[in-house]
Amino acid sequence: MAYLDTNVIIAYCFPQDNNHRNAKSLITKLQELGVKELYHSPLTLVELYSYVSRNADILNIPEELRELIRTKEQRVRVIAEYCLSSLSSLITSVFIPIPRA
């Protein structure tokens, strides 16, 4: 089992990220090592949506698709769901409870 931090998921999905190659190579290595499930948590989703939302203006999709997506909120959803879907065959979603003080 391996837990993927948000930055690995995002770097994996965006070729323009400085660590895109590292993230791809890391996930390939994990697969080669026989790791069949990669985990993420609700915190990852919050950070992913937050990151995409902050950067929505610089993240493009083709005009053909963008025309159908009218609001910024919809665009954020498309890009965030794209990130999760592109890893969906690898990622298992799991709830990791936050310990109470």
Add this chain to the structure above:
Amino acid sequence: MSAEVLTHGYEYLMPSHITFLNTLLSSIEQGYSEPTMLRSLGTNTTSLTFYSPASQEISLQRSWEGLYLIVRTTVANIVGRDVVRNAMIYSDPNYGLVMRLIVDLSAKEALELWLRLVEKFPYSRYGIVLGVRWTGENNVSEDELISYVVKIMITSGIEPVAKRALDVVGELREERGRG
């Protein structure tokens, strides 16, 4: 373009189109006419070229006509009738050439068709973004539309393009530092 996209049943096309398409497809099947795509992202220089069996280049106009006919024939075979009302080709500054089809279908049918088309003509392989617009009823919810758009991107191998380099590690470090 491989033989797998070559389909049968051209009854929806004009006789002159059928003759041209048959010639084109036959030469592709014989292995002489693999189309060549020269693509340069961010510019308008993408071109698609078919070659005749004698290795002579077919004009760009005829090449596009050929591609359009192949796509249109594929649509007719998927849907069972000719539903393409119109088509346009333009250039997207980030993704290169785009072929948009306008079809006489409802939104749901058109989006299903779009998914089937990008399975056959993925952007990752051909470098052409396919788009579909519909003239029929808008019968998809917002959630369904978003789900279709994501599936179309994944299936065709279209990735989001950032306008500048990203540094997610740095940004998240900063964000977490604030929390």
